[in-house]
Amino acid sequence: MQTYIDTYKAMRKRLNAYGYAMWILEWDLETDHPSGAIDYRAEQIEVLSNEIYALETDKKYVKAIDHLYTNLDKISDDLLKREIKKIEKEMRLIKKMPKQEYIDYQVLLSKSTSIWSKARQKDDFECFLPTLEKIITYQRKIVRYLQTPELKGYDVLLDLHEEGMTTKEYDAFFEDLRTELVPFVLTATSGKKPLSRRLTKNVFPLYKQKKFNMYLTDVFKFDLNHGVVRTSNHPFTSNFSSFDVRIATRYIENSIESAIFSTIHEMGHGIYEQNINPALKDTYLAQGSSMGMHESQSRMYENMIGRSFAFWEVHYDYLKDIFDKELKNVSLLEFYQYINRAERSIIRTEADELTYPLHIMVRYEIEKLLISGKLKPKDVAKRWKRLYQQYVGIRPKDDKDGVLQDIHWAAGSFGYFPTYALGSAYAAQIFYAMNKDFNVENAISDNKIEKINTWLKENIHQYGQTKTPKELILLATKEPFNSTYYIEYLKRKFSS
């Protein structure tokens, strides 16, 4: 037994180091990497993927995991037990997918986001289509390799991103939201006062935006000693270990809120990762519990803290100091109403809290159809526009801000989007529970976000993947997941 454990840990150490290198290579690709070197990079990635593949399929390593998995009951270390369950599940793909296919897919992914990025800049879906087709073909193969009697089709991919969630649960969840929210949205978005043109039609110089965003990292106590905040084309958080957590923000000159709220959102992800117990660092469990749980944190920071009136009562003066000309005569209330306006919009990452799940429903619907084969990739751009009209009530004019707006499909992520909507619902339930322990609004008013960070660290963050999302929800809120907190929260906020 001990020999297998030693073999496992020795290989894990090597694989972690390769994983670290590949992570930095990926970060570099999304930030500094020049486009003319994509092919050269891909050649190197191909070689490195081969090296990693050889390690991951090393007979001794596979045998050790198989042995430990079939003898789980004999492992006394609970953490190791949990880790072996996880890694055995993850290894299934690499065991079943032929080597060359696996390598080819990695090489494809190493180029695909940059092709997407160019296509997006040129508003040219056709230019991205061949790549998308290849990725979907691979996704459908992955489904076939991983399916079990219990999990089939798209459910396989959903489960990969949020354990235990399938089309059955998601269909019900979205149906709930549709029934409760769609009529409510109609009321909430009608009869609005016009917004100040200083907010809606203005230029907010990037260097000023960057200054305020650096201020926000301090307000939220995002640890820059173990983190990075910088600019890229698409906002995202990326980390390897709790020691190195990186946030990329996108700045838009015509929007004062875009960078602010995407930075706060990404800091929610980032603070989660920074708070994971550092003792887990060499294991495979040093990550957030699930995609949905991750999104619950980012959306809580973004919406429930960052868009609260209490928050801007404290920080609006400084924002006005920086944007002295741009925000002249714009009152706190006007600003608050602006950042909390509910409207039918085109861009998911810019969407308000209320209509956000409708954006997700479009993607969920399309993914279901693509994976089942009922929709061809070439028809996605058209379907996207139709579904936006149908669910969000607005039709994108182009593909740049339509089907090309998200990086996820280009990065091979299918089954990920639905966790975004689920995360908002988790967030409402967790926020409600936190309020039983202390007055969260007061913490925000006192500019003590660290009190919130600490509560979340104790009740959720620290555990990493040592607990499932279901276990965490129960532990932190003392009851199972329940979407009513979310619906109540939205109705309360958008009625006032």
Next chain:
Amino acid sequence: MQTYIDTYKAMRKRLNAYGYAMWILEWDLETDHPSGAIDYRAEQIEVLSNEIYALETDKKYVKAIDHLYTNLDKISDDLLKREIKKIEKEMRLIKKMPKQEYIDYQVLLSKSTSIWSKARQKDDFECFLPTLEKIITYQRKIVRYLQTPELKGYDVLLDLHEEGMTTKEYDAFFEDLRTELVPFVLTATSGKKPLSRRLTKNVFPLYKQKKFNMYLTDVFKFDLNHGVVRTSNHPFTSNFSSFDVRIATRYIENSIESAIFSTIHEMGHGIYEQNINPALKDTYLAQGSSMGMHESQSRMYENMIGRSFAFWEVHYDYLKDIFDKELKNVSLLEFYQYINRAERSIIRTEADELTYPLHIMVRYEIEKLLISGKLKPKDVAKRWKRLYQQYVGIRPKDDKDGVLQDIHWAAGSFGYFPTYALGSAYAAQIFYAMNKDFNVENAISDNKIEKINTWLKENIHQYGQTKTPKELILLATKEPFNSTYYIEYLKRKFSS
């Protein structure tokens, strides 16, 4: 024979991919990497260094190189022949240094520049001293492993950076400069007109500096499709292949010239690498010929082009547009005189052309003493100040801008500095030869720097390491290296 060649090429391909990954990890360390993750990173680097070490010392690979080296005359491919000679020389260290020692040294180097950077920020030499001591101990060991009957002591390190150059040649070269330049400097730096306070005592906002620097990349036709320009603590150029060449610039708010000339300098290095024949990409020869040849390019771009009157006749108006307030009433002539003032200064990278070699002499002197053991690392900071007084005529007030100003020793580079002075001398000789083919000043006046890029590409850059610096000098200038062009150039420029 062919089997050995195939083995060699297959291993080279793998090692190139690892080299690429380590290069990105290094770039990341110097740019984005957060300081709190240094230890975690070092653990991963240790594992990866072990992997690379295993490949580099792989018996089949070593045997292939040994076989090819002892049968060089049987290799028909001249490029391969050259490459084998190079790699055999480079392999000597890894063959002679015990494995654990080699790994330990790599781990040390993975942390040392960040320790240096902190020490520099805090102006705390003592905090860097233990690291410096370790590095020098390793350097002295490297000397012992590599010495031959012909090359001993510091000469071993000098030869590693510039083939064929030893203390004998460098002593003579520096003696020449000392004899010719020191008395000249005395005249050139006396009786100067006072400079405008708008140039010497002013604040030049960083966002404006960045704007002008991006303009410069276009003027010099630095290819951003195969390159990156960004900010770091220390200006440097770093690349892997001609497809991905990265420049880091340091911005100083109180200096209008610092970022401009360090960017032009680094673009000189960068354009060299971008111009190397892409057909060499998978070989070990796809790099600049030598450190000195590299520096000849960077210093030619910086000083002979970038500080010329012809250059600023074209570009000064745009600089004034950007710095409309800051440069109000500052004439072109005043600006030109400012950027070409000769004075005794503290920072090497900010030093003028005329006094620059004196900065190098300090470092050369100290390195000689450190490697011979005649000077202890703990006494370096003191000796630095004394030598600055003696050679440069000015005494640094602190260590931050004294012994801690350069990254080189922290990165384990000894024997590198002297090539900087040598490079300036190469540059003058090459510039003189280029002028025989076309009027370089006219190309600058016509804003056609690409003509210069093309000549240098044809006569020097494209060859990479397929030619030695001696061969290149002869090829490009039709005569062997000769320091009189350099001395004449400086005297002519600083007399006028």
